[in-house]
Amino acid sequence: GAGSAAVSLWDFQGSTMLTSQYVRLTPDERSREGSIWNSVPCFLKDWELHVHFKIHGAGKKNLHGDGLALWYTQERLTPGPVFGSKDNFHGLAIFLDTYPNDEATERVFPYISAMVNNGSLTYDHSKDGRWTELAGCTADLRNQNHDTFLAIRYSRGRLTVMTDVEDKNEWKNCIDIAGVRLPTGYYFGASAGTGDLSDNHDIISMKLFQLMVDHSPEDENIDWTKVEPSVSLFKSPKDNVDDPTGNFRSGPLTGWKVFLLLLCALLGIIVCAVVGAVVFQKRQERNKRFY
Numbered sequence: 001g002a003g004s005a006a007v008s009l010w011d012f013q014g015s016t017m018l019t020s021q022y023v024r025l026t027p028d029e030r031s032r033e034g035s036i037w038n039s040v041p042c043f044l045k046d047w048e049l050h051v052h053f054k055i056h057g058a059g060k061k062n063l064h065g066d067g068l069a070l071w072y073t074q075e076r077l078t079p080g081p082v083f084g085s086k087d088n089f090h091g092l093a094i095f096l097d098t099y100p101n102d103e104a105t106e107r108v109f110p111y112i113s114a115m116v117n118n119g120s121l122t123y124d125h126s127k128d129g130r131w132t133e134l135a136g137c138t139a140d141l142r143n144q145n146h147d148t149f150l151a152i153r154y155s156r157g158r159l160t161v162m163t164d165v166e167d168k169n170e171w172k173n174c175i176d177i178a179g180v181r182l183p184t185g186y187y188f189g190a191s192a193g194t195g196d197l198s199d200n201h202d203i204i205s206m207k208l209f210q211l212m213v214d215h216s217p218e219d220e221n222i223d224w225t226k227v228e229p230s231v232s233l234f235k236s237p238k239d240n241v242d243d244p245t246g247n248f249r250s251g252p253l254t255g256w257k258v259f260l261l262l263l264c265a266l267l268g269i270i271v272c273a274v275v276g277a278v279v280f281q282k283r284q285e286r287n288k289r290f291y
Contacts, residue, residue, distance in 0.1 A: 011077055012036040014084060022202040025068070025084065025192035028057040033084030035191035036203065037076040043184045045224055046155040046211035051190070053150065055098060055110075055142045057199035064142070065099030065197035067110070070152065071189040072182065082123045084191035090119045091186050091229050094152055094161060095129060098142055099197060102127050108138040112150070114161060114175050116182070118229045134159075134231060137174040141165040142199070154182060155211050179232030184224040 007018065016034035017024045025034040049070070057064050069083035073091030080086030083095060098110045105128060113129055113136035115121070121132045141148050146167035153160040161175035188208065192201030 009039050010036055011039055013077055014079060022054070022204045023190075025190065025201040025203065026194050026198070028059075028194075028198050028200045030194055030196060030198050032198065033079060033191070033193040034201075035077070035079070035084050035189055037071075037189035038187055039076075041185045041187055042072070042208070043225075044208075044210050045184060045215065045219075046213040048151060048153040048155075048209045048211055049188065050205075050207045050209070051150045051152075052204040052206075053096075053148060053190075054144075054202040054204060055096065055148075055199055056202075057143070059197060059199065062099070062109075063197055064199045066193050066195055066199075067095060067097040067099065068190065068192045068201045069096070070094040070150070071191065072152075072154075072186050073189070074183075074186050076187040076189055081125065081193075084193035085189070087123055088119050088121065089117050092116055092152075092154075092159070092180075092182055093123075094150070096139075096141065096150070097128055098199065100128060101125055102130070105130075107136075110139055110141050112136055112139050112141075112161065112163070112174055114159065114177065116159075116180060116229050116231050134177050134233075135175045137163075139163050139165050139174065147204075153211070154180065155213050156215070157181060177231065181227055181230045181232075183227040183229065 012018070012023070012035065014034035015026050015032040016036055017027070023036050025036065026032040051070060053068065055068060067083055069085060071085060071091065071093055073089045073093070075086055075089055078086040082093070093115045095113050095115065096110060097113065100107065100109045107128070111128070113133040115123065115129060115132050115134060117132070123129050124131055141163070144165065149164040151162045151171060157178060157180050159175065159177045159180040160173070162171040163174050164171055166172070188206065190203050190206065
């Protein structure tokens, strides 16, 4: 379709405009938001989504925004503050964030991150979603003269995100997380938003592939439509702090951690001193016997 015509199997809202070459979620104008959502729920347990997109505009370095989001969620066509879609969603979101709202961040933008939500988590724009981020990576995906692609693969509880934004015609790993549980019956969509800064956010194509994977008998007996979105992590996403690599690091040292470290160091020094004194005394006694 074109303009505001209806598109089979897809619904759109907001500033979204359709052309014969792409779907423009937002124009390069301030305070716009738009989205496009598939109208058919996905009942595949294992799938891979390829997205051909383009983010571009007249804004120079750090004078553009805000970014694009790709969704696999229970809710659809619900506008909100998270890149043009609702907060406290149920499901998976992949954010292509082009503007650093947190001035103290060490990350290099544009930055791709993943978030899984069961409706209880809130995306914090002021911190660029750092507290709820599972993992992420930097990707130079804006204002490129060549095609840019992103692939999202979900299989056997493993979420993988790959990019092809360097005109090399090959996938580059960005995110790889195990222990992810996503239900079937959710919807795929894409949304984008602009604020005081803006960009064109275009979707050129979205292609979904079924992955043929053998599952255990236990998995086959699960009603995957009733599974709650979750991630089995050894630590909470809130422990995640700025890391240009996008990987988890330990959180900052607290007062108790500093105290314990100093106490251990002091005990170590005392033990070394005692051992040294005993050794020195025995050597002195040995020397006396020789004389």
